Amino acid sequence: MKSCKVVKDELVLVDHVRIADHFFEKLVGLLKDKVLESQQGLLLKGCKQVHTIGMKFPIDVIFLSKGGVILHLENNMLPRQMSKYIRSAFWCLELKSGAVQEHHLKLNDLIEFEMN
Numbered sequence: 001m002k003s004c005k006v007v008k009d010e011l012v013l014v015d016h017v018r019i020a021d022h023f024f025e026k027l028v029g030l031l032k033d034k035v036l037e038s039q040q041g042l043l044l045k046g047c048k049q050v051h052t053i054g055m056k057f058p059i060d061v062i063f064l065s066k067g068g069v070i071l072h073l074e075n076n077m078l079p080r081q082m083s084k085y086i087r088s089a090f091w092c093l094e095l096k097s098g099a100v101q102e103h104h105l106k107l108n109d110l111i112e113f114e115m116n
Contacts, residue, residue, distance in 0.1 A: 001025060004043065004113040006093065013103045014041045014095060016116070021045040029094070030055060036096045043113065047092035049085040052077050058097040066090035068111045075100050 002021070006014040016039055020026045026044050030036065031054050044050070050061055061074035063086040072086045076097045093111070105111075 003116045005116060006041065006043075006095075007112045007114055008103065008105070008109060012114075013111075014099070015039050017041040017043050017093070017113070019043045019045065030059065033057075036094075038096050038099070038102075041093060041095040041099075044092040044094070046090065048087060048089045049083050050077075050092055050094065051082045052079045053082075055079045060095045060097055060100040062093040062095065062100065062105065062111070063089040064091040064093060064111060068113070070105060070107055070109045070111060073100055073105065073107065
């Protein structure tokens, strides 16, 4: 699976983000993970909604435009929940719960991805 770094204002926020750009990768997502470390994440391509059914830990979910602009934030999404449907989203970034607050992310911020 491909991976990238998440960058904001030339600062690396997360350095090991797996990229899920195929159906099965997106279907499985983080379900097999027992924990998500602060420097790990999952970037789903072509994603407008996510769920945490079957997950073992909470996550922060960031919906982004194709160009990387933050459109919607779901903080501390607990297991067995469904996010809002974000029609204009192209990317969905799933990070450890608390990452949005830790990195001071907000609507309309620009996030970039650098391939590893």
